[in-house]
Amino acid sequence: MTSHLTTHVLDTATGAPAASVGVVLAGASGDSVVAETSGAIIAHGxxxxxxxxxxxxxxxxxxxYTLTFLTGEYFAARGVETFYPFIxxxxxxxxxxxxxSRHYHVPLLLSPFAFSTYRGS
Known part of the structure; x- marks a missing residue:
């Protein structure tokens, strides 16, 4: 089964993929269209x-929807200080x-003190 949504996290400070970053998918609070999932966790991994x-x-x-990346946990496991506990x-x-509906891909370029995201394909 392929999910409707994928992500790819790259640690730009190390130049390597960011393995073991926790990610939570939820309905955005206040969205009447997805009221049944508004603020509720839909999936995590x-x-x-x-x-x-x-x-x-x-x-x-x-x-x-929201994707929340648990970046504080990722950096803490590596002994790295970060400004962003989650994104x-x-x-x-x-x-x-x-x-x-087309596939949705939400990549994250990550460093301890900056991040960038974009609509991927």
Whole structure:
């Protein structure tokens, strides 16, 4: 089974994939479209040795979601000080009238004192 949502975390300070980063997928609070999951955890997991994670169900309903990366735990396990104990990325899932939706990929470029994300493919 392939999830509707994937992520890839790269530790730019080391130039390597960020393995064992905890990730939590939840419905965004205040989104009436996903009210049944608003603020509720939908799925959780951790990145693999290549910094990748397929998370959540095969299909996400239209709405606003969050991915929270547990970066404080990741850096603490490595004895590295960080400014960001966690990073939350909020994004919108769109579904066409025929019920189809494309794959969503949310990468994270990470260092102890900075991060960047973008809409991947």
């Amino acid at each position: 951790a990145t693999d040795a290549d910094g990748r994670l397929s998370i959540g169900p095969e299909h996400l309903p239209a709405g606003t 939350t990325v909020t994004f919108i899932v769109e579904v066409a009238d025929d019920g189809s």
